[in-house]
Amino acid sequence: MKIALLAGDGIGPEIMEEAVRVLDALRLPQVTFWRGDVGGAAYRRHGHPLPEETLKMCRAADAVLFGAVGDPECDNLERHLRPEQAILGLRSELGLFANLRPAAAMPGLEDLSALRPEIARAIDLLIVRELNGDVYFGEKGTRTTPGGQREGYDVMAYSESEVRRIAHTAFRAAQGRKGRLCSVDKANVLETSQLWRDVVVEVSAEYPDVALSHMYVDNAAMQLVRNPGQFDVMVTGNLFGDILSDQASMCVGSIGLLASASLGEQQTEFGTKGLFEPIHGSAPDIAGQGAANPMAMILSAAMMLRHSFGREEDAARVEAAVAQALADGVKGADLGGTAGTKDIGIAVAERL
Ligand SMILES: NC(=O)c1ccc[n+]([C@@H]2O[C@H](COP(=O)([O-])OP(=O)(O)OC[C@H]3O[C@@H](n4cnc5c(N)ncnc54)[C@H](O)[C@@H]3O)[C@@H](O)[C@H]2O)c1
Numbered sequence: 001m002k003i004a005l006l007a008g009d010g011i012g013p014e015i016m017e018e019a020v021r022v023l024d025a026l027r028l029p030q031v032t033f034w035r036g037d038v039g040g041a042a043y044r045r046h047g048h049p050l051p052e053e054t055l056k057m058c059r060a061a062d063a064v065l066f067g068a069v070g071d072p073e074c075d076n077l078e079r080h081l082r083p084e085q086a087i088l089g090l091r092s093e094l095g096l097f098a099n100l101r102p103a104a105a106m107p108g109l110e111d112l113s114a115l116r117p118e119i120a121r122a123i124d125l126l127i128v129r130e131l132n133g134d135v136y137f138g139e140k141g142t143r144t145t146p147g148g149q150r151e152g153y154d155v156m157a158y159s160e161s162e163v164r165r166i167a168h169t170a171f172r173a174a175q176g177r178k179g180r181l182c183s184v185d186k187a188n189v190l191e192t193s194q195l196w197r198d199v200v201v202e203v204s205a206e207y208p209d210v211a212l213s214h215m216y217v218d219n220a221a222m223q224l225v226r227n228p229g230q231f232d233v234m235v236t237g238n239l240f241g242d243i244l245s246d247q248a249s250m251c252v253g254s255i256g257l258l259a260s261a262s263l264g265e266q267q268t269e270f271g272t273k274g275l276f277e278p279i280h281g282s283a284p285d286i287a288g289q290g291a292a293n294p295m296a297m298i299l300s301a302a303m304m305l306r307h308s309f310g311r312e313e314d315a316a317r318v319e320a321a322v323a324q325a326l327a328d329g330v331k332g333a334d335l336g337g338t339a340g341t342k343d344i345g346i347a348v349a350e351r352l
């Protein structure tokens with residue numbers, strides 16, 4: 001099992017260390033770790049946020065464990081050299097079009113939520129976010145209007161094949177859960193969304209056992225706070241999924257808790273090749289302080305064990321250890337506690 005570790009920027013290296021601690025503690029057979037440079041750190045060393053050797057390493061690996069990228073000192077670089085281009089580049093180069101972002105309340109830990117416990121208790125949802133298209137990857141640039149003003153533009157587009165393949169992923173996910181799928185779009189305004197909705201409806205004919213509903217994204221943002229328990233699987237585009245998943249994290253408790261899997265179609269001898277990362281970023285405001293919560297990173301490693309290595313039992317062990325650590329009061333500052341990054345990693349490893 002070849003795992004590429006890309007720690008990246010800011011809190012990335014701190015949280016990655018704790019995920020590796022937990023993986024080491026599992027004593028998995030035949031694991032090889034490769035370490036690669038990515039993001040602002042890679043730009044400084046190699047002049048590019050996604051150096052060719054890092055991409056090569058990721059192509060050769062069975063799975064990629066990714067920390068975070070983003071560095072305020074790089075915010076004025078030309079866009080193609082900015083740290084964020086590394087994660088966007090990996091997602092598209094590796095064909096990772098399906099981003100699974102689960103958000104579930106942990107029993108007994110509903111008081112972590114920013115919502116009232118009786119509302120938070122019911123949260124058990126999965127956001128299926130399309131990851132290779134949308135306004136992220138359309139033509140973009142700046143130009144001058146006829147009136148002489150500067151104008152920025154980013155083209156939003158989805159082709160029907162892009163929508164179809166993520167719809168299949170979402171329907172299949174719903175079949176394995178409670179059988180409900182809510183497609184989130186902005187079809188009342190956007191042509192891209194109308195096509196999205198039409199294609200999702202077409203695909204639904206193949207899944208008569210899944211109850212499909214549609215919701216506009218503004219309403220979905222409101223419903224996530226009003227009654228998040230109504231959702232089972234939500235499927236949406238790249239931009240809406242990015243925003244809604246950060247919001248969902250606070251419904252559970254903290255952005256430091258939410259993991260993700262980015263999957264494509266490539267199979268390895270162990271499972272589906274994927275990239276696994278917390279949904280949060282490099283958190284420059286707390287980087288270097290040992291204050292970041294590594295749980296989202298550790299839970300991303302659990303998702304890797306499940307999806308890329310078929311090790312469901314180990315994945316469940318890690319998830320249970322995280323829940324137990326929280327139940328025992330091991331909380332980072334993001335959850336109002338005092339535990340540091342390393343304390344949390346050690347506490348999880350001890351509870352495996
Ligand atoms: N996939 C990625 O690598 C990724 C994701 C999101 C943002 N980013 C990048 O990260 C940089 C910072 O972006 P941002 O501030 O908007 O988002 P962020 O997710 O990095 O941080 C938002 C807030 O949440 C806190 N936070 C995030 N993760 C935490 C953790 N594990 N423990 C405790 N607190 C945590 C931060 O301290 C900050 O206050 C930017 O450069 C952005 O582009 C990268």
Ligand SMILES: CC(C)[C@H](C(=O)O)[C@@H](O)C(=O)O
Nearest residue numbers: 069084087088242279280281
């Ligand atoms: C860093 C950025 C490109 C990224 C995204 O927008 O996809 C991040 O916000 C995420 O959620 O993974």
Ligand SMILES: [Mg+2]
Nearest residue numbers: 242243246279
């Ligand atoms: Mg995001």
